[in-house]
Amino acid sequence: MTGGAMGLWGLPLALAGGALRVSPPYLWVSLGECLTEKSGRINLGQEGTLVMGAMSGYAVSYLTGSPWLGVLAAGSVGVVFGALHGWLCSLPRVNDIAVGIALMLFGMGVAFFLGKPVIQPAAPQLPALDLGGWSELAPLRAALKVNLLLLVGVAAAFAMRFFFRRTRWGLVVRLVGEDADAARAMGYSVARVRLLATTAGGFFAGVGGSFLSLYYPGSWNERLSSGQGLMAVALVIFAKWDPVRCLWASLLFGGAGALGPALQSVGYTGGYNLFAAAPYILTLGIMTATSSAHRILTGQPAALTVAR
Amino acid sequence: MSAPIATGTLAAPIGRPRPLEADAVCKRFGPFRALESVSLRVEPGSVHALLGENGAGKSTLVKCIMGYHPIDGGSIRLGDLEVTPRSPRDAQALGIGMVYQHFTLVPNMTVCENFVLSRAALPFMVDWVRERASLRGFLSGMPFKVDLDAPVRSLSAGEKQKIEILKQLYLKSRIVILDEPTSVLTPAEADEVLTMLHSMARGGHVSIVLITHKFREVTKYADDVTILRRGRVVGHGRVRDQTAEAMAEKMMGGTVPGREKDENAATVGETRLHVDQLEADDDSGVPALRGVSFEVRSGEIVGIAAIAGNGQEELVEVLAGQRPRRAGRVNVSGEAFHATRAQMKTRGVRCLPEEPLRNACVAAMSVSENMAFRTFEARAVLGCFVSTKAMNARATRMVADYGVRTSSIHSPIAQLSGGNVQRSVLARELDGKVDVLVAANPCMGLDFAAVAEIHARIRAARDGGAAVLLVSADLDEIFALATRILVLSEGKIAYETAVQGAAPSVLGRYMAGHG
Numbered sequence: 001m002t003g004g005a006m007g008l009w010g011l012p013l014a015l016a017g018g019a020l021r022v023s024p025p026y027l028w029v030s031l032g033e034c035l036t037e038k039s040g041r042i043n044l045g046q047e048g049t050l051v052m053g054a055m056s057g058y059a060v061s062y063l064t065g066s067p068w069l070g071v072l073a074a075g076s077v078g079v080v081f082g083a084l085h086g087w088l089c090s091l092p093r094v095n096d097i098a099v100g101i102a103l104m105l106f107g108m109g110v111a112f113f114l115g116k117p118v119i120q121p122a123a124p125q126l127p128a129l130d131l132g133g134w135s136e137l138a139p140l141r142a143a144l145k146v147n148l149l150l151l152v153g154v155a156a157a158f159a160m161r162f163f164f165r166r167t168r169w170g171l172v173v174r175l176v177g178e179d180a181d182a183a184r185a186m187g188y189s190v191a192r193v194r195l196l197a198t199t200a201g202g203f204f205a206g207v208g209g210s211f212l213s214l215y216y217p218g219s220w221n222e223r224l225s226s227g228q229g230l231m232a233v234a235l236v237i238f239a240k241w242d243p244v245r246c247l248w249a250s251l252l253f254g255g256a257g258a259l260g261p262a263l264q265s266v267g268y269t270g271g272y273n274l275f276a277a278a279p280y281i282l283t284l285g286i287m288t289a290t291s292s293a294h295r296i297l298t299g300q301p302a303a304l305t306v307a308r
Numbered sequence: 309m310s311a312p313i314a315t316g317t318l319a320a321p322i323g324r325p326r327p328l329e330a331d332a333v334c335k336r337f338g339p340f341r342a343l344e345s346v347s348l349r350v351e352p353g354s355v356h357a358l359l360g361e362n363g364a365g366k367s368t369l370v371k372c373i374m375g376y377h378p379i380d381g382g383s384i385r386l387g388d389l390e391v392t393p394r395s396p397r398d399a400q401a402l403g404i405g406m407v408y409q410h411f412t413l414v415p416n417m418t419v420c421e422n423f424v425l426s427r428a429a430l431p432f433m434v435d436w437v438r439e440r441a442s443l444r445g446f447l448s449g450m451p452f453k454v455d456l457d458a459p460v461r462s463l464s465a466g467e468k469q470k471i472e473i474l475k476q477l478y479l480k481s482r483i484v485i486l487d488e489p490t491s492v493l494t495p496a497e498a499d500e501v502l503t504m505l506h507s508m509a510r511g512g513h514v515s516i517v518l519i520t521h522k523f524r525e526v527t528k529y530a531d532d533v534t535i536l537r538r539g540r541v542v543g544h545g546r547v548r549d550q551t552a553e554a555m556a557e558k559m560m561g562g563t564v565p566g567r568e569k570d571e572n573a574a575t576v577g578e579t580r581l582h583v584d585q586l587e588a589d590d591d592s593g594v595p596a597l598r599g600v601s602f603e604v605r606s607g608e609i610v611g612i613a614a615i616a617g618n619g620q621e622e623l624v625e626v627l628a629g630q631r632p633r634r635a636g637r638v639n640v641s642g643e644a645f646h647a648t649r650a651q652m653k654t655r656g657v658r659c660l661p662e663e664p665l666r667n668a669c670v671a672a673m674s675v676s677e678n679m680a681f682r683t684f685e686a687r688a689v690l691g692c693f694v695s696t697k698a699m700n701a702r703a704t705r706m707v708a709d710y711g712v713r714t715s716s717i718h719s720p721i722a723q724l725s726g727g728n729v730q731r732s733v734l735a736r737e738l739d740g741k742v743d744v745l746v747a748a749n750p751c752m753g754l755d756f757a758a759v760a761e762i763h764a765r766i767r768a769a770r771d772g773g774a775a776v777l778l779v780s781a782d783l784d785e786i787f788a789l790a791t792r793i794l795v796l797s798e799g800k801i802a803y804e805t806a807v808q809g810a811a812p813s814v815l816g817r818y819m820a821g822h823g
Binding site: 165166174 | 395396397400408410412413414416417421424426428430431432433434436
């Protein structure tokens with residue numbers, strides 16, 4: 001199928017479809033990171049959690065035959081990694097960024113080591129929902145083939161915003177992230193809230209990883225993740241720590257990631273590798289545009305600092 | 309033995325507050341006896357002042373009452389009931405609340421969110437419409453109006469302190485302990501806050517425990533007073549039976565430094581610091597200084613009076629080289645000054661920023677290293693290897709000269725008390741040639757002896773020919789030290805006057821922006 005039949009409409013459609021296909025890992029990891037950062041910690045280990053989630057999800061799906069069990073396994077591995085990060089950071093004089101980098105490398109290493117045997121076999125994949133079935137247009141139908149994890153992720157984004165604004169636990173997480181001393185004065189355990197937030201954040205990243213191996217691209221190998229876990233951290237900053245804005249930002253990053261394939265689908269094949277770099281260029285651009293020596297980003301949790 | 313508190317049955321106290329009693333309370337930290345058999349009784353509906361120097365045990369006593377520290381002996385009673393709060397939560401359940409020296413409000417949240425968050429039991433789901441309505445109802449009976457949707461960071465220090473106090477009432481505290489609630493407020497704000505507290509106690513709704521070391525606040529607003537010195541009660545009684553001199557004597561243990569005398573010996577010389585149409589932005593990019601011009605001459609102290617948030621912080625930061633300026637000029641001794649390290653050294657520009665531990669020290673580095681920040685490269689071998697021997701010798705001399713109390717010059721400076729950190733910074737900044745000294749709230753939170761000493765050091769610097777710019781939130785301090793006063797309001801100099809003949813009421817009007 002070339003874009004010829006659709007004319008100029010082919011490109012935005014292919015981009016939108018690509019965005020829906022590429023964005024879920026960004027969405028899930030950024031939601032997890034948003035939750036973690038709202039509590040006042042940065043977890044750079046999300047990249048390692050993502051890769052571990054991808055590997056374990058794939059392996060469990062292959063061994064049990066159920067991709068949904070794989071998703072669950074990936075989430076559980078994420079919980080373990082998140083809890084590990086949260087626990088290590090609750091020790092005195094431990095820096096969350098250093099621990100994050102260590103866990104990122106650790107997670108990737110463990111995943112490559114344990115995942116060797118499942119590189120070849122084909123594991124059962126997550127099914128796609130055919131939301132475009134009503135349409136006659138094949139490109140539209142292709143674009144609207146979405147995964148349930150995307151829809152759950154969208155719901156989770158709105159649920160998380162509700163959580164932060166309207167629920168007791170959400171307010172406590174924000175309180176701990178804004179002002180640890182105030183939280184202590186009110187009798188909340190800062191370390192425990194952060195541990196739980198980081199653990200839950202790990203779950204989200206693990207699930208995001210399972211999407212990579214069980215839906216798109218849909219296999220397990222060592223080059224599966226291309227830094228989505230790290231870019232999701234940048235994305236949270238871009239989204240100003242708002243879960244729903246994380247959703248829009250994920251779609252934007254997903255769209256940027258789909259630029260190369262989308263151009264290819266409408267017949268333009270030049271500079272494929274250049275377009276594949278689009279998400280990274282976007283990350284750099286966003287970080288440059290939003291950072292300032294004189295201002296603190298609005299919405300940034302006050303306890304979130306590099307040095308402590 | 310006392311039973312643990314029974315939360316729930318004691319919650320939601322009704323009617324008048326019960327008397328709060330501490331009976332022969334003892335508290336040790338290792339070998340150090342912080343409290344030795346301290347007793348105090350807070351009558352229902354009264355304002356009880358707790359007086360004492362820094363380190364006298366005031367904070368330790370209230371922290372025992374609030375459940376931060378378990379007590380080693382004695383008892384705490386509320387009415388007829390012996391209580392053992394194990395955490396601030398327990399104390400809160402008993403109707404005892406505390407307003408801390410530093411704000412516990414969350415700056416990035418709204419007033420409404422801050423109120424609701426402070427409650428012990430939050431509902432799982434917060435119904436903001438209902439919460440807002442009930443808060444409006446609560447606030448309508450209060451002598452202070454506040455915008456519930458304003459983010460706390462946009463409020464002034466006085467407003468924040470009032471919200472802290474209202475929060476205690478909202479939490480149904482019947483006994484409110486305030487730890488130096490006016491230390492971050494202007495005199496006018498302090499009076500407002502204390503008047504509010506006083507009228508609340510008069511209404512019989514609450515009892516107030518007021519920790520302070522300002523006599524004016526005690527004599528004007530308190531009913532009873534308990535004076536602590538070195539962990540012991542050295543005096544207590546009705547305030548109207550006490551004179552300020554007698555209380556000061558008990559608190560200081562005999563020798564009271566009299567009203568600080570100043571002969572104004574120094575002769576005013578040529579202009580040392582000349583600030584011309586200076587403009588700078590605050591952290592969020594909003595103009596904070598909008599064309600500030602003034603001169604400070606050799607041998608004079610110029611006081612800058614301003615309510616927090618009117619640009620004085622930014623002014624000090626620009627002069628100290630911590631903040632870029634947007635426009636305007638700063639000249640020191642007639643030459644342009646850009647606050648580079650070389651210029652600071654050759655022109656003798658020194659700075660005592662407020663909260664020195666945060667703004668002028670590296671907390672984890674040693675006293676010796678912190679004292680060497682201005683000079684460590686001076687004796688470097690081959691311009692590269694710093695001589696620790698010279699550094700330590702210099703620090704030893706400064707520690708002796710300035711009476712810095714520290715276990716060793718190698719201790720991290722963060723371990724020192726506030727007064728000793730300030731002494732260390734003072735020693736560093738006043739060492740060598742000082743032509744321009746910028747001091748911002750140099751005595752915030754320090755006790756009498758330290759204040760007198762630091763004032764004397766600043767005067768000595770002036771007498772040595774330095775031009776001193778004193779930014780202070782304390783008008784008394786400005787009156788005690790300065791010869792000229794500038795009022796900074798909304799980033800501009802609103803008023804200038806000589807100290808002789810200056811009326812606090814006029815200054816207050818300009819500070820509040822109603823010139």
